[in-house]
Amino acid sequence: MPDGLTLNDDGTLSGTPTADGTATFQVMARYKSKSGQQTYQVVSLSLRVTLLAMPLPDAVAGTAYSGFDFRPQVSVAGDDAYDDTLVEFSASNLPDGMSLTNGVLSGTPKTKNAPDGSSFQVIASYRGAKGQQTYTILVNGQPLDVVKISSGFAHTCAVTPSGGAKCWGTNTMGQLGNGSTTQSNVPVDVFDLTSGVASISSGAYHTCATSTSGGAKCWGYNKNGQLGNNSTTSSLVPVNVSGLSSGVASISAGYYHTCVRTTSGGAKCWGSNGNGQVGNNAVADAKTPAAVSGLSSGVASIAAGSSHTCAITTSGGAMCWGGNGYGQLGNNSATDSKVPVDVAGLTAGAEGIATGFGHTCASTTSGGAKCWGWNAFGQLGNNGTTDSKVPANVSGLAAGVASITTGYGHSCVVTSAGGLQCWGTNTEGQLGNGGTAQSTVPVIVTGLTGGVASISAGYYHTCALTSTSAAKCWGSNTNGQLGNNSTTRSTVPVDALSN
Known part of the structure; x- marks a missing residue:
């Protein structure tokens, strides 16, 4: 008889088996002088x-x-x-x-x-x-609401609807501006900038912002004077840019230099100047803002890249200066220039401009997109990988382009319909089309065929601002630069999250 089971006098078998298994036993029944016997098996299975x-x-x-x-x-x-x-x-x-x-x-x-x-x-x-x-x-966390967004090397920053500045991602040089060097996978407040911020720009390892009163502040890495405070000491919190407590219309943080457009339409730059990217006809680093030669007025927008800078004039002309090893100045040359030079074929009709590592892109007043310079990954978007020293038309984007941005080896546009298209290198999914294969022509960003207000390409990641004030990012996330409380890359857009 299995342990735990009992054959009762009334012939019933009852109890609780104490172990699994199959047991064979005999049951004998007697009636008066007769008896009968049978062999049975019971399988005991515990719950x-x-x-x-x-x-x-x-x-x-x-x-x-x-x-x-x-x-x-x-x-x-x-x-x-x-x-x-x-x-x-x-x-x-x-x-x-x-x-x-x-x-x-x-x-x-x-x-x-x-x-x-x-x-x-x-x-x-x-x-x-x-x-x-x-x-x-x-x-x-909750999705982050923003009104401006900017992608750097491996960090991202944004301006909130209340005028605050938030940053996330790598923080080795204090580029998040929160007083520490600790990486953050979600947005953190920039010290003392919880209100009054008008715009923000993320460089390689530093960040800069403008205030609603027209002032400029920068923080992070400062070896080349890119913070503009007459120092080469890095700062974990924002510092004032010398001489720019007012009168700043926009700011652009490059790799190791920074530029602004003033409210009077002038251009000023500071920081690294080894290739003439400050534009002051010199190659010495500038620790305070220097006027760009020939651009004391008439500047509509400015963009600082890795070692070059470009601007759009109020007459629609495109001008560039600095490093030109890939032809990124667009003047049909590979010679650096310490002062602004005209971009070939774009002395008029240019509307927006973006500077990457070694290439440049512009949007035109007719809604077209043109790129020039380095093209190893197809970042010029002209269905090839050959560098170009003059502007080349981006395939399929002769019209319908609202704005343009450039990263290390990729480029993106917002269309007039509010959609997104990207092209170039895609090793980390920075094109946002669900894959990692590079593309020499524009591809559609998954899930963002409409409702996009602006776009900003970083080194290996990209972020967009939607018309509903949502921040969405994709691509590399090793340092938490997507802001989604993760360090896993994403080949499609994900929400940046509030802290």
């Missing part, structure tokens, strides 16, 4: 309760969780008449604000958790038997 392991949908802090039902994840062995209504659930270490009721995980998590989520235990009980499983849930 086993199992909870299946599986990933859970992400949650968002401050938002009701849609609910995850653990009941279908329970399996019971040893009961042919299993009744799932008898299963009871309990949990431990749930995120604050969440609960498990009748097997359903729900509630509103109060705060975001670690980048890799937090673990909790669920226990399912059925007729005295229990099963346990550990699950992990990621609680993200």
Whole structure:
């Protein structure tokens, strides 16, 4: 007889088996002077309760969780008449604000958790038997609302609707401006800039912003004087740019230099100047703003790149200066220039301009896109990989372009319909089309065929601002530059999250 079972005098077999297994036993029945015997087998199976392991949908802090039902994840062995209504659930270490009721995980998590989520235990009980499983849930922050966005080497910064400055990503040089050098995978406030910010620009390892009163501040790496405060000491918090407490219309942070357009239409630059990118007819670094030769007025916009700078004049002309090893000045030459030179074929009709590592792109008043310079990855968008010293038309974009941006080896445009297209290198998914293959012609960014207000390409990542003030980023995320509480790259746009 199996341990735990008893054959009662009335002929019933009862009890609780103490172990699994098959037991053979004999039963003898007597009636008056006669008896009969039979051999039986009984298979004893103890109840086993199992909870299946599986990933859970992400949650968002401050938002009701849609609910995850653990009941279908329970399996019971040893009961042919299993009744799932008898299963009871309990949990431990749930995120604050969440609960498990009748097997359903729900509630509103109060705060975001670690980048890799937090673990909790669920226990399912059925007729005295229990099963346990550990699950992990990621609680993200709320999507970040912004009105301006700028991508740097491996960090990103934005201006909020209330005029505050927030940054995220790598912080080795203090480029996040929050007084530390600790990387952040979600946006953090820039010290003392929680209001009054008009615009922001992310460089390689420094960041600059303009105030609503027309002042300029910079922070981060300062070896070449790119902070403009007459120093070469880096700063973990914003410092005032010398002589620019007012009168600044826009600012552009390049690799190791910075430029502004003044409210009077002049151009000033400072920082690294080894290739003449400051534009003051010199090659010595400038620790304070220097006037760009010949551009004391008439400047409509300015863009600082890696070792060159470009501007659009109020008459629609494009001018560039600085490094020209790839032909990025667009003047049909490969010779550096310490002063502005005209871009061939764009002395009029240029509307916007963007400077990358070794290439430049412009949008025209007719809605076209043109690029020139380095083209190893197809970043000129002309269906080739040959460098060009003069502007080349971007394939398929003769019209309908609203704005343009350039990264290290890729370029992107916002169309007049509010869509996004990118081209060039795509090793980290920076084109946003769900893949990693480079493209020498524009491809559509997944999920952003409309509703895009602006675009900013970083070194290996890209960010966009939607018409609903959402910040979306994609590409490399090694340093948290996508701002989605993760360090995993994304080949499609993801929301940057509030802190």
